[in-house]
Each structure stands twice: as structure tokens, then as C-alpha cells.
Amino acid sequence: MIDCLADLLRQRIFQTACGYADGNDANDLRQDPAFKLALGRAPLDTDNDLASGPTFSRLENGLTRKDIYRLAKTLVEAFIARYADPPSVIVLDMDHSDDRTHRQQELAFYNPYYGSHCYRPLFLFEGLSGALITAVLRPGKRPTGRENAAIIGRVVRRLRQAWPDTHIVLRGDGHFSNPELMALCEEDAQMDFLFGLAGNPALVPAAKPLLAKARALHEQRRAQAHRLVFKAEVMGLGDNPRFVETSLTNPTSETLYWDLYYARGQDENFIKAIKNDLASDRTSNHTFFGHHMRLFYACVRLHPDPQSA
Known part of the structure; x- marks a missing residue:
């Protein structure tokens, strides 16, 4: 048959x-x-x-690069089709994960952070609804800002074709805080970004006065969030300073961090479901595109399109 x-x-x-x-x-x-x-x-x-x-x-x-691109684009089209009317705002959540590989599979590189050879797939979710937008299997090396901007830029251009007036907010952790993605937002008046920002020798000293206040509050068993770009927190194990970089100007400091940035952690639960429940990291194939197809199988089952089910 x-x-x-x-x-x-x-x-x-x-x-x-x-x-x-x-x-x-x-x-x-x-x-x-x-x-x-x-x-x-x-x-x-x-x-x-x-x-x-x-x-x-x-x-x-037997898959080719063109096949993989068309399948990734189909996931974006399925996401757009979920909306009967253009949304007023969407939050484009971005996060990478690790997918450990075995033996000498194509484009599997050693990543010192994870301590193994792996792939580093990129997942895109809509932060308000939790819907999957698309996913891209990547080599195991750390992505550059240029690569992030190239992938996100293609998705944003398609979303903008469908929804020219929708406000789009890019949200991600510290390794998305790079000039290329910020420039992508600055080119569109209807886009903003909200990125975590890793502490560095210039930021940490500037935060010391707020950390001192946070230590005093910690001793009194009180907790308080502070400025827009900095959260001063002292925990039982020590200081826990967090920095956030954003183009948003209206939200208060508390709203910005706890309601907008903090919510991006839900992506990790979706990624766990894709990996642990749907075996997207079952890297038993010897080709990169074959593994990419397996990632798509899992993504489709996480958020199936009602029109194609």
C-alpha cells in the first residue's frame, strides 16, 4: 500500500x-x-x-534544508491561523535548550556549559497564550547575536505581514540581550524588547547601594523589588542580583520584573514537556535534518493545529 x-x-x-x-x-x-x-x-x-x-x-x-524551512514556516502559519482577528499585542518568548547527542552525529558540538556534545534547539512561544510559534534545531555551539536576529527576524516579518498593527514584545534571558536583536526592535515602531542582562564589572558596583538596602531588608525578613533594570535580592545562600534590559517605558519596576519578565519562566515547562513527554531529544538518527524532523513531531503534538489535526 x-x-x-x-x-x-x-x-x-x-x-x-x-x-x-x-x-x-x-x-x-x-x-x-x-x-x-x-x-x-x-x-x-x-x-x-x-x-x-x-x-x-x-x-x-531524505529531507533537505528547504524541506525543514518549509516545515518551520508551516508551524508559524498554524500559529497565525489560531487567531480569528489580529491580536493587539503578542509576546514572543525565546529560549534555547540542550539536546545531548551520542557518538559523531552531524553538527553535534561540545558545549562546556552542559559538559557534553549536544544540539541547542531554539524554541519560540507566544508568552500570553503559551502557544508554540516554531522551533529550530541548532548546532551545539552558543548562538551569536547575528544568528538570533536572523531567525527571529524571519518570524517577525511573517507575523508583521499578517498583523501589521500588532504590538510585538521580544522577551528572553541574558543571552538574547545583544545589539542585533535590539536593532531589530528599533526598526519597528510597534516592537519592544525585554531581556535579562548578565551582571558585569560595570553594573555590579553600581548596584552595591541597593544590595546594601536589600541586605537590611533581608535581616528584617522583608522583601522588595527595586528599579526597572535591577532587582536587589538577598537570599539565605547570599546575594542574588538580577538585571533586566528593556525598551518598555510605561510599566512600573514591579510590573516589569514580576509580571512581564518573570513570566517567561513558563517556557521552560513547555520545553520540558517537548523533551520529557514527547521525546524531542531522541537523537538516535545520524543526520541533522532527521533530528530536526523529530523535533517537529514533538512540537506539533504539544500544540496541535485544530485545522490540521
Whole structure:
């Protein structure tokens, strides 16, 4: 039986959602009545078996750069289709994760922060709804500001085509605080950014007066957030200064940090679901694009598009 591409994708995505992360699981599931029914086939017929493991191996290992780009763009289109009307504002949350690799897989580099060879996929979520926008599998090296701006810029341009008047806020932690992404925002009057900022020899000394006040408050068992770009906090284990860099001017210091920036931590829960529940980091393929396809399987199951389910 010849399987169309849509059926192959549905079968692989449904298998992933049910805990069968490997392509060769299809060898045991291709006659399963439940999976046949999910793909619209008569569950008890014997002449309509689903695709086998070798079929998925050929699919994943035959992908090209253009195929991966089109699939990533399809996720963005599915995100846009969720809205009946253009939203007044969206928050574009950005975060990287680690995906450990094994042996000598394509573009797997040693990352000293994680202490292993890995990939570093980039995930984009909408911060107010939690909806996935898209995901990009990357090599294991630390991304540059230019690379971040190139990826985010393509997404923003497509969003801007669909929603010319929507206010877009870019939100991310310290390694997104770079001139390239800030310049991307400055080019669009309807964009702002809210980035964490790592402490440095220039900032930390300037924060010492506020840290001293925070220590006094800590001794009195009181806590208080301070300025727009700096949170002075003293914990049981010591000082915990945090810096935030933003183009937003209206929110108060407390709103900026606790309501706007602090909320980006929810992304990590979504990433955990993609990795731990949907096995996006099952890096048992030998090709980079094959691994990228597996990332897409997991992403689609996290936030399925009602129109294509």
C-alpha cells in the first residue's frame, strides 16, 4: 500500500504522542487497530497496514534544508491561523535548550556549559497564550547575536505581514540581550524588547547601594523589588542580583520584573514537556535534518493545529 505524506506525518506524530518515539516502533504498530482508525482506515482490515520503520527512515533521512524551512514556516502559519482577528499585542518568548547527542552525529558540538556534545534547539512561544510559534534545531555551539536576529527576524516579518498593527514584545534571558536583536526592535515602531542582562564589572558596583538596602531588608525578613533594570535580592545562600534590559517605558519596576519578565519562566515547562513527554531529544538518527524532523513531531503534538489535526 502506498502511503501519502500526510498519513506518514500523522502516523509518526500520533506514535510520538503515545510514547513511541522511535521510527522502528512502526514495525509493531502498523497493524494496530487504534492507529489505523486514527488515520481513517478500517481498523480490522488486513490489506491496509500503516507505514513501517524503513519507510520513516527514508522519509527522515531524505529531507533537505528547504524541506525543514518549509516545515518551520508551516508551524508559524498554524500559529497565525489560531487567531480569528489580529491580536493587539503578542509576546514572543525565546529560549534555547540542550539536546545531548551520542557518538559523531552531524553538527553535534561540545558545549562546556552542559559538559557534553549536544544540539541547542531554539524554541519560540507566544508568552500570553503559551502557544508554540516554531522551533529550530541548532548546532551545539552558543548562538551569536547575528544568528538570533536572523531567525527571529524571519518570524517577525511573517507575523508583521499578517498583523501589521500588532504590538510585538521580544522577551528572553541574558543571552538574547545583544545589539542585533535590539536593532531589530528599533526598526519597528510597534516592537519592544525585554531581556535579562548578565551582571558585569560595570553594573555590579553600581548596584552595591541597593544590595546594601536589600541586605537590611533581608535581616528584617522583608522583601522588595527595586528599579526597572535591577532587582536587589538577598537570599539565605547570599546575594542574588538580577538585571533586566528593556525598551518598555510605561510599566512600573514591579510590573516589569514580576509580571512581564518573570513570566517567561513558563517556557521552560513547555520545553520540558517537548523533551520529557514527547521525546524531542531522541537523537538516535545520524543526520541533522532527521533530528530536526523529530523535533517537529514533538512540537506539533504539544500544540496541535485544530485545522490540521
